[in-house]
Amino acid sequence: MRTLFFSIICLLAINICRGQTKQVSVEDQKIKKTIVGFLNWYKVNENKLEKTTIITGFNTDTIKKGMIVKINMEAVEQYLTNFNRAGYVSKTFLNNLRQTYQNVSDTLIKHPIVDYFGPIVGLEADPIFGFEPEEILDHVKEGKFTKIYRIYDKAIVKFDISKFSQYIFTLTKISNKWLIDYYGFDGTNFDKMQK
Incomplete structure (x- = not known):
């Protein structure tokens, strides 16, 4: 009887402990897979996306006379069409990226640059990951998802690659698939360390 009682207590304790471990939902797994998949895809494909023909009249090595x-x-x-084919980003993400290029285009129309070979203001860095994309893309495996909040078909995710490299993603679920709407730096800890 004593053995039976002890066995029941042990089983209950194991059950309670197991029940308290955080279970990751299927939707959270899909969200994580979308974010990691996007980062890995971008690392492999960023040079294949044909960004070179976007800027015309520009050469980084020499000045071409009379070129605007x-x-x-x-x-x-x-x-953007090639970017969309990967299936990781939403129309909102693509529209924001389109707007970045449109803003630079509008500025160049208002203030033309002739015979120029320096960086184009607004496009001097990767439009998504900034000046050193490898600081993010080369360390995806080390990253940790610290927060995932879901409300119906929207999600906000905090993804920490290091103490200083922390990022926010917002996603929307469309046709049972999570797509990235926004990606940006989370300065929460950085701001705290500055104080």
């Missing part, structure tokens, strides 16, 4: 620097919006649309 412009943004080829048709090339931007092709770039």
Whole structure:
């Protein structure tokens, strides 16, 4: 009898302990898979997305006399089409990226640049990951998802790659698939360390 009582207590204790471990939902797994998949896909494909024809009249090595620097919006649309084929980002994400190029194009129309070979303001870095994308893309495996909040078909996710590299993603679920709407730096800990 004593053995039976002890066995029941042990089983209950194990059950209670097991029940208190955090279970990751299927939706959270899909969200994580979308984010990691996007980061890995971008690392492999960023150079294949044909960004080189977007800026015309520009050469990083030499000055071409009489060349006016412009943004080829048709090339931007092709770039966005290729970007969309991966299936990780939403129309909102693509529209924000399109707007980045459109803003630079509008500025170049208002203030033309002729015979220029320096960085184009607004496009001097990767439009998604900034000046050093490898600081993010080369360390995805080390990253940790610290927070995932879901409300119906929307999600906000905090993904920490290091103490200083922390990012926020927002996603929308469309046709049972999570797509990234926004990606940006989370300065919460950085701001705290500055104080």
